[in-house]
Amino acid sequence: MHRFFIDQSTEIGKKVFISGNDYNHLKNSLRLDLGDRVILSDGNGFDLEAEIITYQTESAELKILTKEKSKVEPKIKVWLAQGLPKKSKMDLIVEKATEIGFSGLIPLESKRTIVKYNQKKKAKKRSRWQRVAEAAAKQSGRAVIPKIKNFCNSNNIKSFKEKFDYVLVLWEDEKKTTIKSFFKENEIAAEAKILLIIGPEGGFSEAEVNRFEQKLEAEIITLGPRILRTETAGIVALTAILSEKGELGDEND
Incomplete structure (x- = not known):
């Protein structure tokens, strides 16, 4: 229907x-x-x-x-704080993340962000991405439309700590901690709230990563030896997290 x-x-x-x-x-x-x-x-x-x-x-x-x-909504709530990508890549990120099962998006401005929007453009972009999320939610049978929040700067991130149980930062220079090892080392509740922070095309600076660690107590995560595009990284991490919690059709351990 x-x-x-x-x-x-x-x-x-x-x-x-x-x-x-x-x-x-x-x-x-x-x-x-x-x-x-x-x-x-x-x-x-x-x-x-x-x-x-x-x-x-x-x-x-x-x-x-x-x-x-609804039986289709994941119990675990995963948000993306996505570094602003070029062109229409954010449309793709929102569409696919909605289909997979994320809870919402925080558009993230950072040191190496290439695209710059004024306030009027930000409002238009946010409205557009919300429409993309709604269309993808209808297509994929979601019971909830993911929320598109206001733009945020990586220098102003303190509020994240209060809203999420865990903050994970994807960084290409991390070599040890993976999503699988993170879940093995932590007892993640079924209804936990997790924020995934993904950098723009140029990635995060070391200073930004250190700030995430210090101010958010973030866990720095690697997705493996290959460097993924910004529009791919969040989708892969989201899928891995939902898989770890048995939210993609497989049974929980």
């Missing part, structure tokens, strides 16, 4: 309305008839099966038939 997101939580038997672009997609693109059913996600991890009751001038009225907790 087709999936739509609503910005409210509701119960079985209640009615909801879909308007705007989703209404146009429902009625004119998909050409769904009265009595057809869709899945609505309320943004809180619940899937609601709903039946189309009526089409009005600018909205569709639906009745909630069933409500259940």
